Amino acid sequence: MRTRSCWRGERIVYRDTVYVMLHKPAGFVSATEDNRERTVLELLPEDLRVFSPFPVGRLDKDTEGLLLLTNDGKLSHDLLSPRKHVPKTYQALVAGLVGSEDIATFATGVTLDDGYVTLPATLRVLASPAHEAHLETGSAAGIARDASSFTMERALERLDTFPALRANRTSWQEAVDAGEPLSWIELTIAEGKYHQVKRMFEAVGKKGAVFAQERNGAASAGRNAGAGRVAGADGRRARALVQLQEDGGTNAMKYKLIALDVDGTLLNDDHELTPRVKQSVTAAAAAGAEIVLCTGRGSASALSVLAQLGLSGTVITHNGASIVDGESRDILQEFPIGSEEAERYLALCRERGIHFDLNTAFDIYVEQLNEQTASMYARMLSEPILRSREDLFPVRTVKISIFAPKEDLDELESHWQDWRHELQTIRSGDYFIDLQHREASKGTALKQWAEKRGIPRERVLAIGNYFNDLDMLQYAGHGVAMDNSPPEVKAAADAVTASNNEDGVALVLEACLAAASTPSR
Secondary structure: OOOOOEEOOEEOOOOOOOEEEEEEOOOOEOOOOOOOOOEHHHHOOHHHHOOOOEEEOOOOOOOEEEEEEEOOHHHHHHHHOHHHOOOEEEEEEEEOOOOHHHHHHHHHOOEOOOOOEOOOOEEEEEEOOOHHHHHHHOOOOOEOOOOOOOOHHHHHHHHHHOHHHHHOHHHHHHHHHOOOOEEEEEEEEOOOOOOHHHHHHHHOOOOOEEEEEEEEOOOOOOOOOOOOOEEEOOHHHHHHOOOOOOOOOOOOOOOOEEEEOOEOOOEOOOOOOOHHHHHHHHHHHHOOOEEEEEOOOOHHHHHHHHHHOOOOOEEEEHHHOEEEEOOOOOEEEEOOOOHHHHHHHHHHHHHHOOEEEEEOOOOEEEOOOOHHHHHHHHHOOOOOEEOOOOOOOOOOOOEEEEEOOHHHHHHHHHHHOOOOOOOEEEEEEOOEEEEEOOOOOHHHHHHHHHHHHOOOHHHEEEEEOOHHHHHHHHHOOEEEEOOOOOHHHHHHOOEEOOOHHHOHHHHHHHHHHHHHHOOOO
């Protein structure tokens, strides 16, 4: 016998996940929060926002199209992971004449500005100045035969249809004023590198593309809803929108090197390693992946976290300024900085009463400690060494960390923005600015370590959440941002998982392990 629970005559239904199809209008960013722009979450009713859904994929601010929002991290990974090859289709206005030669190039893969060769893509020319002639001869495969010659009049018509083109009119109006042709195209790709579509067209000599619409495998149905309209779907229906194409079947992890940021990624906001995350990391290691912690923390602190995982190996610490062997504690590489480069930064901090520390690969030196800073170091599993201001600058210092409220850090950056910087300054957290060697970064260190281990880039997985993770995520064959990441970090990643408080790392690694165990078809 089935029973129902009601409150004042209204049925109570339990839900832990939501799946929302949103026809995103122009003018909203695909993010959960943004300090400057309106986000797509503002378009949702309160009874959906309480589930903390996040966008699956990303539509540019001025792009209109269907967008899936959910709090189902595994579904998000399944839809966005490159190994799933979920198709994404774009319509765009391109400055330049797109023709049969471009169609053939896209069909075999385009070499981007960083040397990456894209997967084969399907390019169709919907309208262009050369279109009418091709209609007569039928000589240009892939050029749509159901559209007329592309004229400025038709371009103006597009402005009324697509707000994205109206908002970005100057981007392509310059081409028209210069007498350059425009092409209206449709492009389907099976991956999603950073600004990939624009970079693909730039690689074949076109100045750029302004998106009008975008859809992917998760959002290719129900397009008759108006902009800003919301429709719900259950989990099974949402998953049925994409046919996952596994390239596994080898009973081995695709990713041979997994780089994990620590704070805000591996650990939750209470600086805890949850059982689910720990289990997923150790399972990935057991399946043959090399786990490398890639953190802004010092080496001693990072090795403590590695020990909590029950693992040993190499750690990339101080934002890539040092690489340390966990077993021997040998320093494999470091980028030291000098006192002359650091002195004016330290003087400014002292003048304003802002806390800082000086870091060698293993040690942390401070000039003072109070209850707040002592608590911060305890959470980071660090034991700072008190020093006098008159003491010599520590030999082989690799990083200076500045710790203060966000507003104070903003003021510091504003004060030194016109300086000629000998050191690299990077925000490594809401309350931290790190100063380090200009050549040191997580991405550079990860690349060097992967090459040393003989692991190709496409077999590297990286997961992070902040600005100091950006180049690491972009270097990796698959870079995943946490949902608690700033919008700029999410935009640079290949995919977004759930937050660090929702075991986002585990969702990614569990999906990788599931793919590895799936029999080939």
